[in-house]
Amino acid sequence: DAGVIQSPRHEVTEMGQEVTLRCKPISGHDYLFWYRQTMMRGLELLIYFNNNVPIDDSGMPEDRFSAKMPNASFSTLKIQPSEPRDSAVYFCASSVQGLPRSGYTFGSGTRLTVV
Amino acid sequence: QKEVEQDPGPLSVPEGAIVSLNCTYSNSAFQYFMWYRQYSRKGPELLMYTYSSGNKEDGRFTAQVDKSSKYISLFIRDSQPSDSATYLCAMGDGFGNEKLTFGTGTRLTIIP
Numbered sequence: 001d002a003g004v005i006q007s008p009r010h011e012v013t014e015m016g017q018e019v020t021l022r023c024k025p026i027s028g029h030d031y032l033f034w035y036r037q038t039m040m041r042g043l044e045l046l047i048y049f050n051n052n053v054p055i056d057d058s059g060m061p062e063d064r065f066s067a068k069m070p071n072a073s074f075s076t077l078k079i080q081p082s083e084p085r086d087s088a089v090y091f092c093a094s095s096v097q098g099l100p101r102s103g104y105t106f107g108s109g110t111r112l113t114v115v
Numbered sequence: 116q117k118e119v120e121q122d123p124g125p126l127s128v129p130e131g132a133i134v135s136l137n138c139t140y141s142n143s144a145f146q147y148f149m150w151y152r153q154y155s156r157k158g159p160e161l162l163m164y165t166y167s168s169g170n171k172e173d174g175r176f177t178a179q180v181d182k183s184s185k186y187i188s189l190f191i192r193d194s195q196p197s198d199s200a201t202y203l204c205a206m207g208d209g210f211g212n213e214k215l216t217f218g219t220g221t222r223l224t225i226i227p
Contacts, residue, residue, distance in 0.1 A: 004158070042218060045216075050213070091158055091159075097213060099207050104161070105160075106158025106160070
């Protein structure tokens with residue numbers, strides 16, 4: 001398996017533009033997580049899905065952020081409009097039920113810079 | 116106050132030294148405790164996990180949990196330059212909840 005695949009790896013955009021981050025989880029994993037990582041706040045959970053259904057979106061900062069999982073092999077995180085404070089590394093992770101043994105498998109992240 | 120606190124470092128030690136990394140937490144509901152390692156420009160990867168108070172060994176790594184003090188540690192023996200990375204602690208409550216809460220991470224450098 002190729003692991004969790006995220007695209008793009010880097011994104012530079014201007015304030016006010018729409019940004020879409022993409023994630024392909026590991027086949028057979030029924031949980032998908034979106035995290036944001038900054039130096040100051042570390043890894044913060046934004047939202048997670050179970051069997052394509054959003055379970056907890058309490059970490060989504062505000063209405064500018066939205067996430068979808070239309071099928072088991074694809075998820076998107078959209079920011080509209082983007083702001084400089086959204087600059088961070090965004091990680092997608094997937095897992096099967098059974099923490100902690102299963103752990104999360106993280107993608108390599110998308111480094112977002114909003115100027 | 117954050118649920119999980121971790122000293123961000125950076126921490127630099129000479130090769131072969133014993134490294135101690137620590138986290139404290141405030142949520143008594145946490146039932147299992149994990150350590151992830153993150154290399155530069157990569158996603159975190161699971162290093163080891165433990166459920167209960169006490170020690171768990173895996174090669175050069177030992178995870179220690181003290182639930183009474185809400186304090187966890189990761190010890191690395193005979194540290195190697197390849198251990199240079201950011202180490203994140205993570206915790207979950209285990210009540211059918213697959214959500215993990217992470218510390219901010221400690222950046223570790225092993226000097227050859």
